[in-house]
Amino acid sequence: MKILEERIRQEGLVLPGNVLKVNQFLNHQIDPDLMLDIGKEFVKLFGEQKITKILTVESSGIAPAIMTGLLLHVPVLFARKQKSSTMPNELYSAKVYSYTKKIENTITVESKFLPASDHVLIIDDFLANGEAVNGLLKICQQANAQVVGVGIAIEKSFQAGAKRITDQGIHLESLAKIASFADNQVHFVGENYNG
Amino acid sequence: MKILEERIRQEGLVLPGNVLKVNQFLNHQIDPDLMLDIGKEFVKLFGEQKITKILTVESSGIAPAIMTGLLLHVPVLFARKQKSSTMPNELYSAKVYSYTKKIENTITVESKFLPASDHVLIIDDFLANGEAVNGLLKICQQANAQVVGVGIAIEKSFQAGAKRITDQGIHLESLAKIASFADNQVHFVGENYNG
Numbered sequence: 216m217k218i219l220e221e222r223i224r225q226e227g228l229v230l231p232g233n234v235l236k237v238n239q240f241l242n243h244q245i246d247p248d249l250m251l252d253i254g255k256e257f258v259k260l261f262g263e264q265k266i267t268k269i270l271t272v273e274s275s276g277i278a279p280a281i282m283t284g285l286l287l288h289v290p291v292l293f294a295r296k297q298k299s300s301t302m303p304n305e306l307y308s309a310k311v312y313s314y315t316k317k318i319e320n321t322i323t324v325e326s327k328f329l330p331a332s333d334h335v336l337i338i339d340d341f342l343a344n345g346e347a348v349n350g351l352l353k354i355c356q357q358a359n360a361q362v363v364g365v366g367i368a369i370e371k372s373f374q375a376g377a378k379r380i381t382d383q384g385i386h387l388e389s390l391a392k393i394a395s396f397a398d399n400q401v402h403f404v405g406e407n408y409n410g
Numbered sequence: 411m412k413i414l415e416e417r418i419r420q421e422g423l424v425l426p427g428n429v430l431k432v433n434q435f436l437n438h439q440i441d442p443d444l445m446l447d448i449g450k451e452f453v454k455l456f457g458e459q460k461i462t463k464i465l466t467v468e469s470s471g472i473a474p475a476i477m478t479g480l481l482l483h484v485p486v487l488f489a490r491k492q493k494s495s496t497m498p499n500e501l502y503s504a505k506v507y508s509y510t511k512k513i514e515n516t517i518t519v520e521s522k523f524l525p526a527s528d529h530v531l532i533i534d535d536f537l538a539n540g541e542a543v544n545g546l547l548k549i550c551q552q553a554n555a556q557v558v559g560v561g562i563a564i565e566k567s568f569q570a571g572a573k574r575i576t577d578q579g580i581h582l583e584s585l586a587k588i589a590s591f592a593d594n595q596v597h598f599v600g601e602n603y604n605g
Binding site: 238239240243244245246247248250251273274277278281282284285288289290291292293295324325328 | 433434435438439440441442443445446468469472473476477479480483484485486487488490519520523
C-alpha cells in the first residue's frame with residue numbers, strides 16, 4: 216500500500232532496537248482518513264469472505280479495526296490488556312509478551328462477544344514477533360470461532376511473526392512490509408537497496 | 411440522541427455502584443455505525459467552530475473520537491494511560507483518578523502533537539466525575555491550546571463532572587444524559603419517571 220509506505224518513510228522514526236515510531240499518524244496521533252484507506256484495503260483483501268466480527272487489541276489496533284468494521288458493517292471487538300472486574304469464567308484470555316516494553320500482558324475478551332458462530336478477521340497495527348496476533352488467535356481457538364484471516368498495517372518482515380502465523384495456515388495480509396532498518400532508514404520488501 | 415438512548419436502554423447493564431456497562435456497543439465490542447452516528451452528532455453540535463484537533467484518552471474514547479475526526483478531516487490525538495519511553499520534558503501530563511477502578515492514572519500526550527495553535531475538541535465515551543476530561547483540559551492548558559468544547563457520548567448527570575466542566579466556561583455537549591439508575595433502570599434527563 217503505497218500511501219502507507221510513503222507516510223512511514225516521511226514521518227516514521229527509526230529508534231535503536233529495531234523500533235519504528237509512527238506516533239504521527241497511527242499510534243498516538245491518528246490520521247482518520249489514512250485509517251479509512253487502510254480499512255478499504257483490508258476490505259479489498261478479505262471482503263469477499265464471510266466476516267461477522269473484527270477482533271483487535273487495545274489501543275492502537277482500534278483505529279484501523281473500526282474503519283474496517285465500518286465498511287463491512289460488522290462489530291469490532293477489542294481485547295483488553297488488563298483484566299476487568301468480570302468473572303474469569305466469562306473470559307477468554309491469552310498471555311502476550313511485549314518485546315518492546317519487556318512486560319507480559321494478559322489480554323482478555325468477554326466470551327459472550329465471541330460465539331463459536333463468528334467468522335473473525337483479526338486486525339492489528341503492527342506485526343513483529345507475532346505475540347499479540349498469536350494471543351488473539353488463541354482467544355479465537357478458545358471460542359471455537361473461525362479465523363478468516365489476519366490484516367496488519369505494518370509488518371516487520373525480518374522478525375518471526377509473519378512465519379509464525381502463516382505456518383498455522385492462516386491467511387495473512389500486511390499493507391507495508393519492512394525488510395530492514397539498515398542505516399536507520401526504512402527499507403520495504405521488494406525495494407532495491409544498495410546501501 | 412434517541413438512537414443512543416435506545417441502545418443504552420436495550421443493551422446497557424446497570425451494576426451496583428452506579429456503574430453502567432455498555433460493553434455491547436461502546437467499551438469492549440464497538441458498533442462502528444453507531445460510532446459514525448455519534449461523530450455526525452458531534453459535527454452538528456461543534457462543526458461550525460474552527461477545530462484543528464480531536465483529543466481523547468485511550469481506549470474507549472478512540473472510537474467516537476476517530477469518527478468525529480474522519481468527518482472533520484482533522485487528526486485525532488489520544489492520551490496514553492501509561493508513560494511511554496519518551497522523555498518527560500516532551501510530555502504534557504495530568505493525574506486522573508478512576509472512581510470505578512479505584513486507581514490513579516497519569517495520562518500523557520507528546521507535546522509536539524499539541525501545539526499552542528491547536529483548536530481542540532475533546533471527545534470521550536463517559537462523563538461521571540469528570541476526572542478524565544479534567545485531565546485532558548489540564549493538558550490543553552499546559553499546551554496553551556484553545557479548547558473549542560467537550561463532546562461526551564454518555565453523561566451521568568447526577569454526578570459532579572458536567573458542572574465541573576461548565577463551571578470553567580467550557581462548552582459541553584452530552585448525547586445521552588442519565589438522570590438516575592433508580593430501580594436498576596436507566597432514566598434519562600427529561601423523561602417522566604414515576605418509579
